Amino acid sequence: MATSTQRSGLFRFYIKLTDRFLSEHILSEELTARRGRMGVMGALLGFILGSVMLATLFWQTKQFSQPMLVLSAFIALLPVSLLLSRHMRSCAPLCIATVLAMLAILSLAGYSYGGGYSSTLHWFPLVPVAATFMVGRRFGLVTSLLTLACALAIYWLELNGVTSDYRMTSSELLDIAPYVTVAAILFATLLSEAYEWANDESRRVIKTEREQRSAAEQALDTQKEQSLVTLEAIADGVISTDEQDRITYINPIAAYLTGWPVERAMGRSLSEVFMIFDEYTHEPQGNFLDNCLKEGANKPIGHHILLSYDGREIIIEHHISIIRGHENAVRGLVVVFHDVTVERELTTQLRYQATHDPLSDLLNRHEFEHQLQQLVSQPIDKQHHVLCTIDINQFKVINDTCGHNAGDELIRQFADLIRDDALERDITGRLGGDEFGILIIGTNTEDAVARIKKLRERISDFHFNWEDKSFSISVAIGVVEIDGNTDYLADLMNDADAARQAAKEKGRNRIHVYQPDDHELMRRRGEMRWAAYLNGAIADNRFLLTRQTILPLQEHEKGQHYEILLRCLDESGKISSAGDFLNAAERYNLISEIDRWVVRHLVTWFESTPTAMEATHTVSINLSARSIIDSRFTQDLREMMLRMPGLAKKVCFEITETAAIANFNQAKSFIVAMRALGCSFALDDFGKGMSSLSYLKQLPVDYLKIDGDFVRDLLSDPIDRAMVEHINQIAHMIGMKTIAEYAENHEIIQVLREIGVDYAQGYGIDRPHPIHNEDLARQEAVVDNVE
Structure with missing residues (x-):
């Protein structure tokens, strides 16, 4: 027997030699490759052995007999089989041909030249052994039967005297015996080695396969162990079933949530253990799982209520996936779910807090506006709805008098009144501060x-009590109908706000119903739009400063005397006069910011154009009542006046007679503070409130501006002329100069000069024009619009 090193070298030679005669298809599989190599080895050995036997017989007999011809044919079959095996997809034909050729060679040679049946029988066992090695046990058994049949046939031939013409003598047999023996030993040895090599290769392959199988099984066991540990450790419940809807696995979390012990849940129907209901309708969802199995489709994440075995109701989020096997057949399903009860409660709480x-x-x-928008977006047939907005009158008084806690308590109690009065279908809300809304449906x-x-x-019968104080409550209520003509939420809310403001101005506990042709509400809506626009106009500098000359009638002044007039570029690009937007600015507390804008930009213009300031004798600037009582505005105005030396002496602030009388003490303090800087003052629109004459001596003003209503009809109305003369005389007696407004033609100007009025202002003298050149183009539009 060869050593392992020798076997290794011989084995490589054996592989290299035999693979030359085999196709790639045979070599692609390990088992067929081993059998093919055995078949090639057997064919080569049979060819060598048969050729040696044929040459030996021919050398001894010196003749070529009929058995030798047949023997030559079977020997030639072997190389033909080897050549054809390069193109075969199976090694079986090669192996079968080799075994049959060897069987025929042994039978013919042994019987014809080897001394008959007894000598031939010694060689026959080699054939089935070789067949078993090369093809397999089954073919080895068949070959054994064939060998036995051949032996019986030879024996029958010998009994019946059917023998060959030539049979070797004992001496001739002894002469070739060494060659035959060497050939037989060589055949047996090489075949044994081939078997050993094949056996080693098979053991190696089997060992490798076993190791791979063992590693795969170990990896599978490890993976299964990890999967089980993971499924039992995760916070989600997991249940798997077979195709019969029977539970095959349930992890501890699923057992806890369903309330079923693991051992009791196994084998039960999934619908029995995993009982879920619709979260909102509470309808059973048992068919949901059955349909999932029947349809063979995965179900997306759903929200349901899980009823546990112990009666708990748990809100869950779950997902169902189908388990598929061979040929995509449904093998069961997996349900993954987790408890979202706490999350849902928090979500509900957050949603409630957000709304x-x-x-x-x-x-x-x-x-409230979101639900109102949904209602407005729906088509309205015969059913109408009504929007009501409610405002608590004098809420600020209670809040300031008793503190914010009292104000909060009043809001809570007032909300209870609204909530108790509302129907279930109505929508109630707090719109902000002391403002509430009710949406009456249908x-x-x-x-x-x-x-x-x-x-x-x-509400009238309700009294709010706080500590030792008691307050009666009144409201203002605006009502707007929602019909098929309602398109925009903003317009609807504006209409309701305007109606509520109109109700508030009527008095306590008033209700105002909005009508499309209500002129007062249309005016208020316009003011609301202006209020929304003015904030942006202030920030974006969409205002324009113009000037109108104030002409001295009695004495000549060195320098220009003019009034600053404000204009605004509206949303459509049109230039609007101050009368269009000042009411909105005053109502919505924007007037002080506008006054700041005017003074700031005038001072900036003077700083950038020093010649304009030098040419100015007096520049008049209008101030609102809210500005003169605002201490912050007074401080800002003081700082702006001190930015340029000599500026304050050229500035005259105009305040209306009504504003001065209504805020007399604050107006007087403001005038004194500004006069200390050098500013002068004019009392505008004088004459509208004659009750103010008693206060005139106490206000340190420099000019009285006679209201234009008296000046306009001065030529035709003697009473107006008498009023102008009277006001002019009083002003001069107090030491004030007078300015007449609305001087629209030369005749009026001449009469004013005769009366003794000091200054005149109006279209008869000058039209408003820009304070600097860059406004010239805009000013043309201003003049056209004012006309």
């Missing part, structure tokens, strides 16, 4: 007003 006012527990403005205006009147009576 409700924390103080009143009513809807907040955002949610009601016309008449019925809604009747309900609102009852609410008003309840």
